[in-house]
Amino acid sequence: MHIIGVYNIKGGVGKTATAVNLAYLAAREGYRTLVWDLDPQGAASFYFRIKPRIKGGSKKMLRGKTDLDDLIKGTDYENLDLLPADFSYRNMDLLLDEAKKPAMRLLKLLRPLSYEYDLIFLDCPPSISLVSENIFQAADALLVPTIPTTLSLRTYRQLLEFVTNNNLDDLRLMPFFSMVDRRKRMHIEMMEKLPERYSELLSSHIPYASDVERMGMYRKPLAEYAANGPAGVAYESLWDEVKAKVWS
Numbered sequence: 001m002h003i004i005g006v007y008n009i010k011g012g013v014g015k016t017a018t019a020v021n022l023a024y025l026a027a028r029e030g031y032r033t034l035v036w037d038l039d040p041q042g043a044a045s046f047y048f049r050i051k052p053r054i055k056g057g058s059k060k061m062l063r064g065k066t067d068l069d070d071l072i073k074g075t076d077y078e079n080l081d082l083l084p085a086d087f088s089y090r091n092m093d094l095l096l097d098e099a100k101k102p103a104m105r106l107l108k109l110l111r112p113l114s115y116e117y118d119l120i121f122l123d124c125p126p127s128i129s130l131v132s133e134n135i136f137q138a139a140d141a142l143l144v145p146t147i148p149t150t151l152s153l154r155t156y157r158q159l160l161e162f163v164t165n166n167n168l169d170d171l172r173l174m175p176f177f178s179m180v181d182r183r184k185r186m187h188i189e190m191m192e193k194l195p196e197r198y199s200e201l202l203s204s205h206i207p208y209a210s211d212v213e214r215m216g217m218y219r220k221p222l223a224e225y226a227a228n229g230p231a232g233v234a235y236e237s238l239w240d241e242v243k244a245k246v247w248s
């Protein structure tokens with residue numbers, strides 16, 4: 001089982017779109033895939049048309065009193081399951097803080113799923129918190145959608161610093177450019193400059209495209225209605241690259 005966190009300190013950069021679309025492509029290829037919607041806003045649950053609610057709330061779940069298996073829902077797609085969001089996730093930091101090893105809690109909860117899934121995507125809320133620390137401990141790799149601007153680069157550097165300071169040496173960082181607008185000079189400049197500085201940067205990038213926005217209207221992964229558009233093709237290329245890295 002591989003666990004991939006889709007994470008950025010910044011909000012609105014394409015984390016949920018990435019988690020949903022890559023999970024769909026993985027499942028379609030036969031990988032038994034789970035998405036855990038960790039964001040109390042419940043956007044990934046919305047895209048999969050599943051109520052953002054878990055029985056008993058996060059308190060019981062984090063204390064290990066609810067079996068994760070009982071909370072997981074099947075989606076409309078074969079091999080693809082969802083662990084829905086819950087509004088109580090907004091208090092997850094406080095609840096985690098009560099645990100014995102607060103940063104290891106999610107990893108402990110996820111371990112028993114290793115027999116059922118090949119791949120788990122964690123759709124993370126923005127911010128850097130105890131929840132994110134849990135995600136860093138649980139994940140084998142972090143996919144970091146990054147808009148090519150100087151401000152985004154700054155937040156990526158903050159992440160790098162956090163990873164170094166907390167000795168998270170086993171965590172593979174996979175930043176990639178998201179919401180790319182080639183009409184913007186800054187986007188082009190950043191995309192030219194950064195690959196030589198950050199060798200971990202993936203070469204696939206996701207263009208800014210209204211096809212992606214329409215996921216909210218259709219409530220479906222992109223490949224279900226616009227597989228051959230520029231964004232659909234870009235997600236396929238991103239999935240191929242991620243797959244090659246994760247199983248290397």
Ligand SMILES: Nc1ncnc2c1ncn2[C@@H]1O[C@H](COP(=O)(O)OP(=O)(O)OP(=O)(O)O)[C@@H](O)[C@H]1O
Nearest residue numbers: 011012013014015016017126179207208209212213
């Ligand atoms: N490549 C793209 N082109 C155009 N719009 C996009 C693209 N990716 C995402 N969006 C839109 O931008 C908004 C934010 O995307 P998304 O929810 O995936 O980001 P996020 O990082 O998960 O946000 P949050 O931090 O709130 O969880 C959504 O309305 C989505 O439809």
Ligand SMILES: [Mg+2]
Nearest residue numbers: 015016039043
């Ligand atoms: Mg999101």
